[in-house]
Amino acid sequence: MMDRMEQADSAELATGHVGGAGGVLTRLDFENEDHRDAVWLVFGADVGFTQRAERRIPEPSDVDELFLALPPGMPPESKHVLGWWEEKKLLGIVDLVRGYPDASVAYIGLLQVRLEQQGCGLGERILRSTEALARGWPEIKRLRLAVVRGNWVAAGFWHRMGFAETGEVVPYARELDTDEAVLF
16 A cells, blocks of 8 residues: 555654645644543544444543554554544544554554544545655555454445455454454
């Protein structure tokens, strides 16, 4: 996927702010209550996303998990929770782990767009800005992600964005059961 990534100017990459088409992608801060509240507004409004991925409704504790959960063995500084802001309103969220599962990969754990903004191209703009940010990390050569089997909405989005399934399947644990996730 890296060969299609947009170029961001060096000032944007140095600050961690990448903008485009009226918005800006910035790092969210777990310690900032306004950021946590804004994330909850995105999560809480999109019950369908959580039902497809987790088979439950969203809970406020999902916000903490977004900020704190890491793949095994990854240090906290590898985690980048990013928010897409337009006119001081959080419209999208990206969970990006730098260097997972190996040093040349940036792993997208989540890309979620505010429910009322879905279907208007915002997800693609957020993805392109995320790609631009990752391009500024010299060791990163590609992006990876996983989609829970059966989440056809997410799988369709990633296919439209040019991602392809790798054929790899990994376990996906939920609170009450397990499933599989397909790697892209």
